[in-house]
Amino acid sequence: MLWYPLARRTRSGKEFSSLSLPTLVTPLQSQDFDFAPLVQCAVAAESDDQDDHEDEDDYEDENDDGDEDAAPDIPHENVGFPPCDPFNDLDDLDKDERPWSLDDQWNDVDDANPSYHRLKRRRSSSPSFEQRPAKPHRLAQKHAAATLRRQKKRRKLKQQHGHVPAASAVNEHVAPAIPLATDLDTSSLPSTLGAYAGKVEDAAEKRGSTVRRSLANLVGLGFHVVEWDGITPRPIIDKRGRIIVVLAGQPQDATYREAAKHAFEAIRDAGIGARFPASMRRHRRGLFAAVNVGLSYGKGQRTPSWLDTKEYTTIAERLLANSYIGRLAGFADAAFALWAPRLYQHYRSCDEALQTHHPGFRRPFPHSVFFCTTFNFGRNVWTFKHRDVLNLAFGWCAVQALGHFNPKIGGHLVLWDLKLAIEFPAGSLILLPSATIAHSNVPVQDDEERVSFTQFSAGGIFRYVDNGCQTVSELAEADSIEYTRLMEMKAACWEEGLNLFSTMDELLTPSINS
Template sequence: MATSILWNSYSRKTRSGAVFAAWLPSVPTLSSEEVDFAPLLAQAIAAQKEEQEDYESDDEISGVDDEQPQLHPTTSESSCQSPPPNKRARPPDFADQAPSAGKKLSGSHLRRKKKRATEIPESGHTPRASSIQQHVRPALYIPAPFLDAMTLPTTSCAYSARTEGKTERVGRKKRHSLKEMISLGFQLVKWDGITPRPLVDSCGRIFAVLAGQPVLNGYGLAVSRAYNLMKSLGSASQFPAAMRKHRRGLFAAVNVGLTMGKGQPEPTWLDGGDYSALAEQLIQNEDIQRMASFASYAFALWAPRLHDHYVKNNAKLRTHCPDLRRLFPNSVFSCAAFNFARNVWTFKHRDVCNIPYGWCAIQSMGNFDATKGGHLILWDLKMVVEFPAGALILVPSATIAHSNIPVQDGDERVSFTQFTAGGLFRFTDNNGRTDKKFAEEDPEGYEAALEQRANRWVKGLELYSTVDEMFSNDS
């Protein structure tokens, strides 16, 4: 079918009256076969797509389809080379993850966002390569030159950490001040609670991260609302004295989620007893869910192999126990603790039942001066870290002894943590059964599994990212 293209006539006459444009009387007709519209159409689509991409950005809780740079396993040797010098500029915060003001999201963007909302519960977060370039590459890491993660106190099978010995328990319930810790030679790490700062051991492993927090998209308001909710629920609950004194501190802790410990035949959902309704209200709250999802996103950003390890274990759990519920739809962690008091601070402790090479997500909330109190003390590193409200820190809580400095009088602080029990990994590695049942049903397979467990700690540490791969421009 021919396509007609018409020009608007514009004629002029000479003084003699002759028409100046001789072509006007006949209207030309161009065939579609004479004009190749494909390149023009492709160019228009590309331009529209480029304009749309300007409107899009990673928000703090969304993964995208872009493939991450390939990371390579770390060395399994206990001896290692020191990480390269830290020569990087101050890293950016998460501000540039917010959509541009005044620009509405298109239908295609909303469809992609909806697609991610269904994919994240199954596959976890997948930060795009541009996010790694913006938020990881420029980060200033904090060296821990006297720590080799290989020497941390794990059990031989690496499903739990070694229990705290007598030396560790001495004075662990003591209240410490910032002045005291500095006098003991601890390094004060000043931190704004926003800018990511990875912690690097003597072998270049990123074994923990001061992950920060988003500063736009209303994240700070969400944290404030979550804090006010915890404060309100805590005041109304009137926790008994027995609940406000335990090995971790002088505060009420409400635990909720999926766990598995010694003596349990299968994974179970923690029964909160009189506080089940309170726990349910917290985990269903949109602001709490947003904080939980950001913690999982930051986990994927800084330790993609380790994050994927959790994702795969969760998938195995669903296979063996399809009726078990998830704690948060957009978080890979299986369990959470909500810590209530006017001034929440912990004793020196390790959470030995957590997977020892895994990370615990710690998020603080409240109204307090983070330069005067609320610091996180990392005893094995001899560091005391400023820990502002809303900030996230990811740390192997099973193997690194940690505690807090109380906030000053008149200030208020609560905390929210996420973690996963090592028993859940043991259960899936045993093909959905306990060690006892595994040994009874398949003695040879069990013996083979025991031999493989001797190398689990090394394999677990290989899941950490390294300075070379995360900060290399070639990654």
């Protein structure tokens, strides 16, 4: 006499029979089967003492390696049957709640198949089978891991290709921006032949450059005060409509403001701990200590090299590794790519050529295109009137102010060639051609604190790359024809560099910048 499974009812009232009759009968007829376990199952099914509690951990994948399709193996001592009662325990579950299909278990029972001696819990391919929901903490872990993978991929792409402004960024930041028009003839700014640097200030330009000037004093000299909230972007254009300076602002994000606060504290505390000598606290840019870190080229160097910060190397590297400072540096890079895409790509091309010839070279911040950065330490950082003449003549410098001060009273960025004194709130960013436009700061109040850090690229590195990643003398000796060609092109480099600046119309018509 054969025992056939009959339809059963669950506690919810649903009727089911999860064992396929033809599939079950065949092995029973063709093999010597021990009916004792089946009888025990039936008896246990009628027992009121049967424990119907089911531990959810039984169905959790303890070997989860991130593959959502993987299912764990479940070893069992009794061949073909799990230690728990497969009938009674599952009677207590609705069909959609069962963690595995009994049909699959019976079909896997085969003396010739090794899996006969080890029952595997698997997901059913039946369309009506719904996978048991994962535990909330397991889902959170998987989502967190996926987020980290995406972030890592984005960081890698930015390091390789830089920021690529999205159309939404143009619509959000560029389209509503109100340009500040000036009558500056940018072509007349002081540039050297080849436009790899600005001209050194003469005696007349240096006269009075170290005077501490208040906002009222500047207004008396005919300067126009530009009110700015430090958030809303505002471009400054020359008489030909080219964007030459950008008040880039800062993201309207509380976490960014928090990053600016912590970046300030890191730079301030590093300066206090360094105890800079008096010789470092007075130089051509001002009365504060400054540390340059990154790639430089010049003064007889045959290749660009990483600056030797000597006893301040540990401080410099710690600041470069600071995630808050890194976030501000990344924003500066993104703003550069947004407001001057052609100029930005010129920087990227230079970096790619340099990396091809010298794979070991690195930038201060992996996600920023600039080759060098300067940390300006002190309680009250304000600069004398100066130009950073060794920077690329038409290149941009990213300046970010940090601290606690009233931007209505002090901290203004003074652009002498434009006769502008621009409010410069803490945490905000301004991009300008620092090699050719003279600039300075209005001091903040004595009881206030202000530091800053800048990013820039030495023009000599661009000359080195243009020469085929070699010095001028090496190029002349190796290829006189190419040397002659480059020398003849130098006269046009300044205008070609200025043509890398964008206009508002070009930014709002992306195809023009492609």
